Amino acid sequence: MNKDLKEICKDIRCDIMTCIGHLGVGHIGGCLSIVELLAVLYFEEMNIDPAEPRKAGRDRFICSKGHAGPAVYAALANRGYFPKEELLTLNQGGTHLPSHCDMNLTTGIDMTAGSLGQGFSCAAGIALGSKLENDGATIYALVGDGESQEGQVWEAGMFAAAKGLGNLIGFTDYNKLQIDDAVAKVNDIAPLGDKWAAFGWNVIDVEDGNDVEQVSAAVKQAKSYRSTGRPTMVILNTVKGKGVKWIEDLGAGNHNTNVSEEQAKAAIAEIRGED
Amino acid sequence: MEMRAAYAECLAKMMEEDKHVCVLDADLAKASGTRKLYERFPKQMFDCGVAEQDMASIAAGLASYGFKPWIESFTPFATRRICDQIAISISYAKQNVKIVGTDPGISAELNGGTHMSMEDIGVVRSIPGMVIFEPVDETQLRAAMPALDEYVGPVYMRLFRKVTPDVFGPDYKFDLFKADLLREGKDLTVFVSGMFTRDVLDAANELAAEGLNVEVINVHTIKPIDRETVIASARKTGAVLTVENHNVIGGLHSAVCETLALERIPVSALGVADRFGEVGKLPYLRKALGLTKEDIVEAIRKAAATK
Numbered sequence: 001m002n003k004d005l006k007e008i009c010k011d012i013r014c015d016i017m018t019c020i021g022h023l024g025v026g027h028i029g030g031c032l033s034i035v036e037l038l039a040v041l042y043f044e045e046m047n048i049d050p051a052e053p054r055k056a057g058r059d060r061f062i063c064s065k066g067h068a069g070p071a072v073y074a075a076l077a078n079r080g081y082f083p084k085e086e087l088l089t090l091n092q093g094g095t096h097l098p099s100h101c102d103m104n105l106t107t108g109i110d111m112t113a114g115s116l117g118q119g120f121s122c123a124a125g126i127a128l129g130s131k132l133e134n135d136g137a138t139i140y141a142l143v144g145d146g147e148s149q150e151g152q153v154w155e156a157g158m159f160a161a162a163k164g165l166g167n168l169i170g171f172t173d174y175n176k177l178q179i180d181d182a183v184a185k186v187n188d189i190a191p192l193g194d195k196w197a198a199f200g201w202n203v204i205d206v207e208d209g210n211d212v213e214q215v216s217a218a219v220k221q222a223k224s225y226r227s228t229g230r231p232t233m234v235i236l237n238t239v240k241g242k243g244v245k246w247i248e249d250l251g252a253g254n255h256n257t258n259v260s261e262e263q264a265k266a267a268i269a270e271i272r273g274e275d
Numbered sequence: 276m277e278m279r280a281a282y283a284e285c286l287a288k289m290m291e292e293d294k295h296v297c298v299l300d301a302d303l304a305k306a307s308g309t310r311k312l313y314e315r316f317p318k319q320m321f322d323c324g325v326a327e328q329d330m331a332s333i334a335a336g337l338a339s340y341g342f343k344p345w346i347e348s349f350t351p352f353a354t355r356r357i358c359d360q361i362a363i364s365i366s367y368a369k370q371n372v373k374i375v376g377t378d379p380g381i382s383a384e385l386n387g388g389t390h391m392s393m394e395d396i397g398v399v400r401s402i403p404g405m406v407i408f409e410p411v412d413e414t415q416l417r418a419a420m421p422a423l424d425e426y427v428g429p430v431y432m433r434l435f436r437k438v439t440p441d442v443f444g445p446d447y448k449f450d451l452f453k454a455d456l457l458r459e460g461k462d463l464t465v466f467v468s469g470m471f472t473r474d475v476l477d478a479a480n481e482l483a484a485e486g487l488n489v490e491v492i493n494v495h496t497i498k499p500i501d502r503e504t505v506i507a508s509a510r511k512t513g514a515v516l517t518v519e520n521h522n523v524i525g526g527l528h529s530a531v532c533e534t535l536a537l538e539r540i541p542v543s544a545l546g547v548a549d550r551f552g553e554v555g556k557l558p559y560l561r562k563a564l565g566l567t568k569e570d571i572v573e574a575i576r577k578a579a580a581t582k
């Protein structure tokens with residue numbers, strides 16, 4: 001299964017490059033950094049059915065760092081929610097695939113996000129709803145590390161622990177970079193694990209959040225913590241722009257950057273190990 | 276009965292009948308009159324603590340899961356403080372969340388300028404998809420609550436929480452999207468919202484003795500405004516006055532002016548003259564801000580003379 005997941009990661013990465021390269025610009029860094037998480041959730045762990053995308057009691061994924069929409073769309077298309085060709089409509093006028101996640105436009109998107117911090121509170125509300133319905137669903141929510149500077153993330157963290165939302169599993173895409181500079185230089189969020197632990201969460205630190213086996217093991221561990229009655233934060237130490245060297249090398253400059261179709265093609269060859 | 280007590284009774288009935296109706300607080304359940312419901316509905320009442328932004332987005336999450344959440348706070352914290360959460364988590368995401376702001380405008384009294392929202396309608400009115408409703412008395416509030424529950428979509432209710440003078444009788448028929456004609460007239464139309472409605476009606480009755488025949492219409496739903504009623508009445512009387520417990524910028528006056536922009540009819544305003552509030556009891560505040568019954572009478576006379 002893990003070998004398959006690695007292949008799936010390559011497929012998702014290539015599709016991200018294709019659609020952003022087709023458009024010419026996009027939030028490439030923070031899309032490439034979360035691919036392993038998306039592969040594990042959508043292809044291994046989540047109780048979902050692309051044929052019934054709104055099925056009651058399904059597991060849900062809230063991408064609170066809504067600008068990673070293209071990565072989620074690539075995962076959804078690979079999982080069969082809509083044809084892969086639709087990825088090429090990213091951010092074109094009238095598209096169902098806007099830069100930031102929109103539950104009313106895109107099949108398979110569970111919550112609208114884009115104004116940072118809000119999606120994480122929405123996820124807490126969804127987890128509360130699932131708990132009240134007692135439907136056994138697991139609610140997964142991803143926040144960015146820059147996003148974690150938003151006070152609302154911590155308001156939601158406090159609420160989720162106080163209300164015993166053991167069905168909520170959070171992830172931090174800890175790639176250490178944000179738009180203006182390194183997170184540590186702009187307004188440091190460290191020590192991140194200690195903060196979440198202090199907020200009453202179980203904390204799992206994944207040394208390499210771009211190692212699909214480590215991510216898979218961490219999600220399984222997080223699910224096993226449900227009985228603690230506490231939410232769990234999985235900190236994914238990732239690389240922004242992971243998988244394409246020139247994008248990785250841009251550092252903080254890779255948050256939202258130009259990508260030509262030629263660059264995308266070269267990147268796909270690099271991802272496939274063909275260069 | 277206090278408005279908040281009637282509001283809490285309505286919520287209790289709704290929660291009893293529908294387990295998906297729920298209420299979220301940000302440490303102001305006592306002020307909203309709903310604190311006592313926590314024991315009765317432990318699985319439908321949730322206090323988020325002093326975290327209004329979180330409360331708004333949590334409510335959106337619950338709504339996306341099929342719940343029908345009502346969130347409560349004082350008007351400034353239920354609107355301007357959470358403007359972006361209302362815009363994005365609630366309205367942009369099309370979530371069925373009811374937002375209740377208590378103590379509008381000068382009714383915040385002793386909490387003073389920080390808690391005295393003069394801009395809340397303006398803040399919410401500029402967000403697409405929002406309905407804004409302000410009840411004037413207990414009868415209207417009780418009639419409105421089931422209608423608000425039934426309406427699927429985000430609503431901001433601006434709730435005066437103490438006892439109000441009666442405006443409507445037992446035969447009152449409520450329509451969320453239709454303004455209420457309170458008094459027919461031919462010389463001037465007064466469009467009034469909220470706590471000054473009774474005074475406007477009394478002033479109009481008094482001025483009848485002077486031969487001034489004033490039409491009074493309660494605009495309980497400020498967005499979407501009942502264009503048909505507003506335009507028809509303004510055309511009939513040929514002069515308009517708006518009276519509101521809100522800044523004259525962004526609230527009822529603005530909504531009426533926008534509606535009548537092509538009508539060549541003078542529209543006068545009585546409201547808060549683009550200033551912050553201050554601490555004080557209602558009689559002092561009404562005097563300080565020029566919103567007494569006498570100010571209303573004077574404003575009606577002046578507005579009628581603009582024809």
